Amino acid sequence: MLDVGPFSSENFDPKKWINSECQTRHPQDSLDKHLVDLEMKLQMMSEEIAASLEEQSAAVLLRVPRATRDVFRLRDDVVSLRSSISGILLKLKKAEGSSAESIAALAKVDTVKQRMEAAYETWQDAAGLTQLSSTVEDVFASGDLPRAAETLANMRHCLSAVGEVAEFANIRKQLEVLEDRLDSMVQPRLTDALSNHKVDVAQDLRGILIRIGRFKSLESQYTKVHLKPIRKLWEDFDFKQRANKSANEKNKMERLSSSAGEFHSVSPTMSFFGWLPSFYDELLLYLEQEWKWCMIAFPEDYITLLPKLLTETMIAIGSSFISHINLAIGDAVPETKALAKGLRDMLSADMQKGIKIQTT
Known part of the structure; x- marks a missing residue:
């Protein structure tokens, strides 16, 4: 038997194939005899291939009519299926039209129902x-x-x-x-x-x-309650100033009425700038304590209540704060302090009389 693999190769060369087959012959065989055997094998293989092709061609020819009949039957099935699908689509379009009308009618009924329910609820x-x-x-x-x-x-x-x-x-x-x-x-x-x-x-x-929708009342009352102690902290400076002034005047009177050579000390006047840091410390401590309590009592509102309290505090003490700052700045130069006091007195008196003063 011969190997038919080399014959199917695209690069098949007859001369090379014959030379290769000759080299594989038995050393005791003559070249002529080997070539005769090779020729016989090729002829026999060719006849077998031809017979196989003829047999397979006959079988294929027998299957062609059957395949043709299958194709015709499949085509008829496709035509029938297309007709069925067209009928279904037509029914669907009719059903869609009737369904749309039904849905529109149901929508109207539902609208009437909702209006009736709303009227009943309103009643x-x-x-x-x-x-x-x-x-x-x-x-x-x-x-x-x-x-x-x-x-x-x-x-x-x-x-x-x-x-x-x-x-x-x-x-x-x-x-x-x-x-x-x-x-x-x-x-x-x-x-x-x-x-x-x-x-x-x-x-x-x-x-x-x-x-009842009165959160503003809660906010207002919260601010009102806690603004009182804060104002008291702020007014502590004026209270101490009045107390020092009263003590100084009392000491002065006692010194004048005392015997010659006797000395009574006079309490120094408190500085606003010296007192202000203590006010800040007490205010921050108060706000910190209130912040902690408010987080527990009003967890949803503390972030609004505390800033509102601080804003109202600054509004309440704003004018007094400015006045104290201006007066404290005048303390640096005695002449400036005296001038500022004189201008305030003049303005205060003349404003009561309704007279306008233009100052430079």
Whole structure:
């Protein structure tokens, strides 16, 4: 048998192949005999290949009609499937049109349903508003502030639901009066809770004010309560100045009335610049303590309340601060101090008389 592999190569060279086959012959065989055998093998292999091709071609020719029939049947199936799909698409378009009409009708029905529900809820709010208005005085009389806040919040909700209806104008005014009334009832208790650092009470009162939309009242009362001790810290300088002045005048009178040669010391006047750092230290300590308490009592509001307190503090002592600074700067030169005092006295007197003074 011959190896047919070399014959399938694109670079097949007959001469090289024959030479190669001749080199593989047995040394005892003659070249002629080897070539005759090789020729016979080639002829036999060629006949086998031809016979195989003929057989396979016949088989292929037998399968062609069958494949043709399969193709025709597949084409008929495709045509049938296309017709079926067209019919389905047509049905879908018809169903889509009818569904769209049905959906539009359902949407209208749903809109009517929603409007009816809204009307029913509004009617309930109106009925509830009337009932709340008739019983709110009893709630206030009970002294239950959280319940009163809840009642007023429900009234506010009902009023927002019914809108601007003339029949409820009196109830709207009544609600505003009641909210102010509840606010005024909360304020004394809130003042006590803030002054004595009662966390639970302060939180409950905050909830009442928030429920009726009066956070500004909480902010205002918080600032008012804590501004008093801060103003007291600031006014401590003037108090000490008056005390020193009174002591100096008393010592002066005692010195004049005493015998000759006897000496009484006079207390020195406190410097504003010497006192100011101590004020800052006490203020920062107070604010730090209040910050810690406020974080516990009002965890949602401390970031607003403390800056508001500091702002109001600066507004309250602003003019006095400027006056003290100006006066303290004048302390550096006695003549400047005397001139500043004289101008203030003149301006104070003439402003009372309504006379304007132009100064250089």
